[in-house]
Amino acid sequence: MAVLPRHNSVLAADSSAQEHRLRLYHTHTGERIDIVYRRGDQYLPEAEAQLDHFLRDHRTGEVKHYDPHVFDILSDLAAAVGHPNGEIDIICGYRTPWSNEFLRARSSGVAKNSQHMQAHAIDIRIPGVDTLKLRNAALALGRGGVGYYPRSAFVHVDTGRVRTWCYGGCSTKAMPVSASEQTRSSEE
Ligand SMILES: [Zn+2]
Numbered sequence: 001m002a003v004l005p006r007h008n009s010v011l012a013a014d015s016s017a018q019e020h021r022l023r024l025y026h027t028h029t030g031e032r033i034d035i036v037y038r039r040g041d042q043y044l045p046e047a048e049a050q051l052d053h054f055l056r057d058h059r060t061g062e063v064k065h066y067d068p069h070v071f072d073i074l075s076d077l078a079a080a081v082g083h084p085n086g087e088i089d090i091i092c093g094y095r096t097p098w099s100n101e102f103l104r105a106r107s108s109g110v111a112k113n114s115q116h117m118q119a120h121a122i123d124i125r126i127p128g129v130d131t132l133k134l135r136n137a138a139l140a141l142g143r144g145g146v147g148y149y150p151r152s153a154f155v156h157v158d159t160g161r162v163r164t165w166c167y168g169g170c171s172t173k174a175m176p177v178s179a180s181e182q183t184r185s186s187e188e
Contacts, residue, residue, distance in 0.1 A: 055093030121158035
């Protein structure tokens with residue numbers, strides 16, 4: 001009987017040491033990062049700072065501290081689509097209000113109060129993974145907003161309330177089961 005607690009404590013030790021890693025490529029800056037940002041339940045402040053800088057507003061260079069739960073969404077998404085620790089393309093990270101207005105003036109797919117301005121949102125694609133598959137995996141996580149941009153081939157994820165929308169090139173097969181879940185508004 002003494003074996004069981006010992007076994008459990010070993011499992012607990014393993015779990016507390018589990019490393020969560022992200023490999024990212026930023027499509028606008030051309031930068032890459034490969035980083036362990038969390039060990040067990042602990043987010044690593046130095047790694048967070050590097051990721052905050054990596055995800056800076058690429059138009060203005062301004063940095064804002066990210067909600068690290070977005071990093072978990074990215075890590076879990078890569079695993080969910082069969083690319084654990086695979087490289088993720090970043091289309092957009094943090095946006096200053098200036099940058100958001102700049103985009104809003106050019107696209108109806110950008111929200112006035114975008115989660116990007118809170119550093120709660122990231123737009124991504126995973127090379128070799130169909131955009132719809134990635135979007136469905138993000139919906140299945142059920143952890144926040146999921147925007148589907150089939151024409152631009154990216155998915156928006158954020159840690160805001162759970163909601164979903166589609167912008168640009170949306171077909172009926174891509175629509176959520178429940179119409180009430182769906183907004184076609186510009187929430188990006
Ligand atoms: Zn977005």
